[in-house]
Amino acid sequence: MSGHIRWLIVTIVVAVVSIWMVLPDNPGIHLDLNNDGKAEIARTIAIRPGLDLQGGLRVLLAADLPADQITAGDMETARRIVENRVNALGVVEPVIQLQEGANRIVVELPGISDPETAIATIRETGLLEFVDFSGLGDVSHLYGARILTTAQLEQQAARQQAQATTAPGEQQPTATPATPQPENTETTDANAPIVNPRTGQPFVTVMTGAGLQSAIAQVDRLGTEWVVNFTLNERGAEIFGDFTARHIGQPLAIVLDGVVISAPVIRDALTDGGTISGAFTQEEAQQLAVQLRYGALPVPLRVESVESVGPTLGRVSINRSIQAGVLGVITVLAFMLLYYRVPGITADVALLLFGIMNIALFKFIPVTLTLPAITGFLISVGTAVDGNILIFERIKEELRKGRKLNIAVEAGFDRAWTSIRDSNLSTIIICVILYLFGSTFGAGSVRGFAITLALGLVLNLFTAVIVTRTLLILVMQVAGDKLEHRMWWMGI
Amino acid sequence: MFNFVKNRKYYFLVSTLVIVPGIVAMLFSLATTGAPVRLGIDFVGGSLFELQFSAPVTEDAIRDVFSQYGLQDVVLQELQPIEASMISGSRWQARTSFVEPEVTEEITAALSEQLAPLDKDATNVQQVSPTIGAEVTQAAVVAVVVATVVILLFIVFAFRQVPNAFRYGVCAIAAMIHDILVVMGVMSILGLLFGWEVDALFLTAMLTVIGFSVQDTIVVFDRIRENSRKRRGEDYEMLVNRSVLETIHRSLATQLNAFFIMAALLLFGGATIKQFVAILFIGMASGTYSSIFNAVPLLVSWEKGEIPLLSRGRRQQPA
Numbered sequence: 001m002s003g004h005i006r007w008l009i010v011t012i013v014v015a016v017v018s019i020w021m022v023l024p025d026n027p028g029i030h031l032d033l034n035n036d037g038k039a040e041i042a043r044t045i046a047i048r049p050g051l052d053l054q055g056g057l058r059v060l061l062a063a064d065l066p067a068d069q070i071t072a073g074d075m076e077t078a079r080r081i082v083e084n085r086v087n088a089l090g091v092v093e094p095v096i097q098l099q100e101g102a103n104r105i106v107v108e109l110p111g112i113s114d115p116e117t118a119i120a121t122i123r124e125t126g127l128l129e130f131v132d133f134s135g136l137g138d139v140s141h142l143y144g145a146r147i148l149t150t151a152q153l154e155q156q157a158a159r160q161q162a163q164a165t166t167a168p169g170e171q172q173p174t175a176t177p178a179t180p181q182p183e184n185t186e187t188t189d190a191n192a193p194i195v196n197p198r199t200g201q202p203f204v205t206v207m208t209g210a211g212l213q214s215a216i217a218q219v220d221r222l223g224t225e226w227v228v229n230f231t232l233n234e235r236g237a238e239i240f241g242d243f244t245a246r247h248i249g250q251p252l253a254i255v256l257d258g259v260v261i262s263a264p265v266i267r268d269a270l271t272d273g274g275t276i277s278g279a280f281t282q283e284e285a286q287q288l289a290v291q292l293r294y295g296a297l298p299v300p301l302r303v304e305s306v307e308s309v310g311p312t313l314g315r316v317s318i319n320r321s322i323q324a325g326v327l328g329v330i331t332v333l334a335f336m337l338l339y340y341r342v343p344g345i346t347a348d349v350a351l352l353l354f355g356i357m358n359i360a361l362f363k364f365i366p367v368t369l370t371l372p373a374i375t376g377f378l379i380s381v382g383t384a385v386d387g388n389i390l391i392f393e394r395i396k397e398e399l400r401k402g403r404k405l406n407i408a409v410e411a412g413f414d415r416a417w418t419s420i421r422d423s424n425l426s427t428i429i430i431c432v433i434l435y436l437f438g439s440t441f442g443a444g445s446v447r448g449f450a451i452t453l454a455l456g457l458v459l460n461l462f463t464a465v466i467v468t469r470t471l472l473i474l475v476m477q478v479a480g481d482k483l484e485h486r487m488w489w490m491g492i
Numbered sequence: 493m494f495n496f497v498k499n500r501k502y503y504f505l506v507s508t509l510v511i512v513p514g515i516v517a518m519l520f521s522l523a524t525t526g527a528p529v530r531l532g533i534d535f536v537g538g539s540l541f542e543l544q545f546s547a548p549v550t551e552d553a554i555r556d557v558f559s560q561y562g563l564q565d566v567v568l569q570e571l572q573p574i575e576a577s578m579i580s581g582s583r584w585q586a587r588t589s590f591v592e593p594e595v596t597e598e599i600t601a602a603l604s605e606q607l608a609p610l611d612k613d614a615t616n617v618q619q620v621s622p623t624i625g626a627e628v629t630q631a632a633v634v635a636v637v638v639a640t641v642v643i644l645l646f647i648v649f650a651f652r653q654v655p656n657a658f659r660y661g662v663c664a665i666a667a668m669i670h671d672i673l674v675v676m677g678v679m680s681i682l683g684l685l686f687g688w689e690v691d692a693l694f695l696t697a698m699l700t701v702i703g704f705s706v707q708d709t710i711v712v713f714d715r716i717r718e719n720s721r722k723r724r725g726e727d728y729e730m731l732v733n734r735s736v737l738e739t740i741h742r743s744l745a746t747q748l749n750a751f752f753i754m755a756a757l758l759l760f761g762g763a764t765i766k767q768f769v770a771i772l773f774i775g776m777a778s779g780t781y782s783s784i785f786n787a788v789p790l791l792v793s794w795e796k797g798e799i800p801l802l803s804r805g806r807r808q809q810p811a
Contacts, residue, residue, distance in 0.1 A: 057574075058571065058585075079621065097621050098621035099619065099620050099621075100537075100618070100621065101618070106540070115574065306573075307571045307572055307573050309569045309572075309585065310568075310570035310571070310572075311569065312567050312587075313567075313764045314569075314764050315570075316551055316552065317761075317763055317765065319762070320760060320761055321757060321762040323760060324756045324757045324759070324760035325753065325756065325761070327756045327760060328753030328754070328756030328757060329753065331752040331756065332752050332753060335748065335749060335752065336749075371696075371765060371768070372692075372696040375696055375697075375772070376700075382753070385749045386707075386711075386742075386746045389745045393741050415718070418714055418717075419710065419714035419715070422650050422710050422714060423708075423714070424707070425646070425650075426647070426706050426707060426710055427703045427707050429639070429643060429646055430639045430643065430703050430706070431703075433635055433638055433642060434635055434639070436635075437635035446632060446635070449699060449700075
């Protein structure tokens with residue numbers, strides 16, 4: 001008895017919390033732990049619709065080199081790198097397409113709150129250099145300084161050549177003027193890049209990021225600092241191994257986009273890999289690892305235009321579909337009520353709670369809602385109903401055999417449990433596999449589908465079994481005597 | 493008691509009649525286009541139109557013009573500059589399957605004429621690469637294969653107390669493959685007849701069908717599992733038959749509920765998801781059919797040694 005009261009309380013608490021989260025103007029969670037007026041825990045709770053439902057940001061990237069210096073392979077590599085970077089940003093389900101012949105890449109990002117960061121990460125050429133600092137003694141004062149290197153000069157020369165040879169009319173005209181070159185903002189600061197004080201010449205680049213095989217952000221051995229560990233590819237190992245062997249005891253700078261990140265002293269010949277440390281935060285280390293892992297872009301890209309795009313499925317279509325979906329769910333609720341009557345009412349309440357809990361979790365996690373994701377949700381609504389149908393059919397069977405009402409109800413739940421458990425488990429297994437494959441191969445839509453379906457199935461085990469059972473037992477306690485001989489009310 | 497399992501040969505025949513035309517269509521399609529189904533812009537790329545109209549134009553109106561040129565699966569998106577001050581007229585992007593340059597000009601001319609004048613300078617058409625790369629498609633296929641093996645193992649484990657648990661797993665997987673073939677076949681036929689193209693959503697529809705198929709089969713199998721414990725010694729065919737009859741109410745009620753939601757989406761939903769819902773609908777109907785009419789009768793056939801290659805464990809049964 002007390003068990004049911006306990007579950008009733010749990011159900012009510014869950015319902016209240018879920019309804020609060022689902023409220024359209026939910027303020028989110030803001031906790032000020034040390035009363036300094038600033039919230040330490042700030043969490044917005046909002047639905048995050050995907051590109052197909054809401055649209056997002058469309059960034060048009062164009063190759064910043066003359067057409068004859070770019071191969072189709074370069075553009076495909078650039079597209080793939082952009083795709084990897086966008087996926088690593090955590091944006092779910094972007095669209096990244098190559099415009100053939102025009103040397104442009106279309107990038108569509110759903111629901112990005114900060115376009116600046118997104119664009120910066122996408123077009124970041126991420127020039128990583130290992131720069132010769134030998135003979136400079138203590139170089140810690142150079143940390144964070146902007147230096148000029150030989151690799152940068154080469155890149156600049158290529159870029160200037162590109163701008164000189166791009167004749168007007170050669171490229172497709174576009175409606176919006178090209179956004180200002182980000183270089184402008186970077187070079188406006190007064191500090192011109194430093195050259196090597198020993199030689200008066202630009203620093204010599206030993207190796208660029210092209211020599212890297214892989215990079216991963218990790219906590220260092222002491223467990224206190226975020227570092228990036230890298231491994232070298234064959235060519236990198238040759239260059240790097242040779243250089244480090246000849247310069248043991250000398251500092252070597254790690255330079256990203258002209259800025260010195262750190263300059264450790266070479267202790268040993270490095271032929272397979274090493275560590276980059278530089279007092280990174282977790283995010284910084286991860287971002288650097290992403291840039292290194294996916295390499296520098298083979299082609300410099302400039303942002304040609306940034307526009308917002310409407311949903312891929314069409315606004316009208318989506319509105320109609322949402323109305324239709326609501327209508328469908330109402331039909332399901334009506335069917336359960338008409339076909340199963342009193343148990344049907346409890347199933348309807350459980351189903352509504354199921355829907356609210358789901359939406360609350362979508363907002364809280366948050367899950368990017370796309371059509372595949374919503375389909376996953378609708379299918380889980382289907383299985384949530386299925387759970388109750390399995391139970392109610394069993395109850396009816398027991399009643400037909402002449403069992404007493406409360407015994408039939410208990411038996412119905414017990415008997416239906418194994419098939420609810422096994423059928424849900426099998427689908428959850430499928431979801432896990434799809435999720436794993438979805439994240440490995442950047443198939444975002446597959447992943448979204450797997451998450452919402454799995455979420456629905458797990459919640460379903462709670463609502464279809466525990467909530468319905470609690471409610472039905474409550475009804476039996478209140479009106480069991482009246483229902484005992486009125487089988488019509490039990491759906492028979 | 494109505495002997496439902498007795499007519500199993502006819503159920504297999506129905507399935508065969510449904511699947512064979514689909515397989516023929518897939519083979520024909522494979523020979524002519526290189527893919528068993530007609531692949532859409534998501535998989536093979538196509539043309540990207542950027543259109544700048546001088547006056548506001550509606551989505552439906554643009555869609556109409558494209559469909560005059562046989563382009564049904566157009567992905568239409570409105571474009572807006574980030575700074576709202578620049579808005580004049582309306583700007584759209586349309587993704588379609590590949591369009592020849594001459595046809596492109598006809599389409600833009602028609603758009604200009606029928607809707608609103610197009611700004612030539614801000615309008616252009618490009619060829620674009622697929623959004624779903626070959627590696628994603630491949631990964632999805634591998635995922636399905638891995639899922640199949642894991643589900644097989646799971647069923648064998650869940651039904652370990654029933655004799656020949658392995659057969660349950662195989663029959664559930666067979667029903668699942670049946671559903672995959674039905675959906676692929678139907679899609680292939682629709683592609684040949686009406687130009688229906690497979691897009692990213694089809695991948696989702698396929699995965700849904702797989703999940704639903706297994707789930708539905710397990711519910712019926714669960715009854716067999718329970719009954720074989722309760723009614724030891726009963727003839728297997730009778731036992732299976734009883735189990736199906738006991739669960740058929742549930743199967744129908746559940747299918748009916750799924751039908752309500754999908755019918756509403758088909759009748760009143762937006763144009764862009766109708767193909768998706770239609771495929772889902774066919775797949776789920778096939779899933780219900782294959783659970784009751786394929787997976788279960790297959791178990792009985794196997795038990796009776798009726799399956800040519802698997803008849804080693806043949807048992808003597810009165811005819």
